[in-house]
Amino acid sequence: MQYTVHIDDQIINNIKECTKKFKILPMEDKIPLSPLLQPEYAGEVQDFISTYEQFMINFGKVILDSQGIKIQFESESLSSIQRGIQEHCYLNERTNDIDVTKEWYLCKFSNQILEEDKNQLYNALKQLMNDSKNKKQAFWTDPN
Numbered sequence: 001m002q003y004t005v006h007i008d009d010q011i012i013n014n015i016k017e018c019t020k021k022f023k024i025l026p027m028e029d030k031i032p033l034s035p036l037l038q039p040e041y042a043g044e045v046q047d048f049i050s051t052y053e054q055f056m057i058n059f060g061k062v063i064l065d066s067q068g069i070k071i072q073f074e075s076e077s078l079s080s081i082q083r084g085i086q087e088h089c090y091l092n093e094r095t096n097d098i099d100v101t102k103e104w105y106l107c108k109f110s111n112q113i114l115e116e117d118k119n120q121l122y123n124a125l126k127q128l129m130n131d132s133k134n135k136k137q138a139f140w141t142d143p144n
Contacts, residue, residue: 064122068109 063070
């Protein structure tokens with residue numbers, strides 16, 4: 001199954017603008033974003049959400065807490081998520097040991113970050129990730 005990402009330019013720009021103020025935490029064995037994203041976005045957004053495919057397809061929820069912004073997966077779909085990640089990595093000859101039952105902090109806040117900036121990034125991500133309308137628009141199956 002092949003996915004193509006269709007996201008409103010304004011959402012992408014909003015997130016890119018917000019993330020300039022944050023250091024994004026790296027994850028090991030990242031699933032590459034580039035094959036899924038429109039080419040003009042791939043370079044700029046790659047470092048920001050290297051696990052974009054993983055949590056977008058799997059409909060993880062974006063959550064803000066005192067430490068940072070984290071992605072939390074909905075438990076009822078964990079087994080299919082795990083299978084999907086394993087299949088994807090196998091097809092691309094990559095290994096991936098992500099435990100999808102765990103939460104992942106996309107970024108952790110330093111003491112210098114303003115509350116307003118935290119909320120701005122959270123709201124931009126929430127608009128993208130938690131809105132069912134965006135989820136439906138984000139992926140379509142390519143019949144070819």
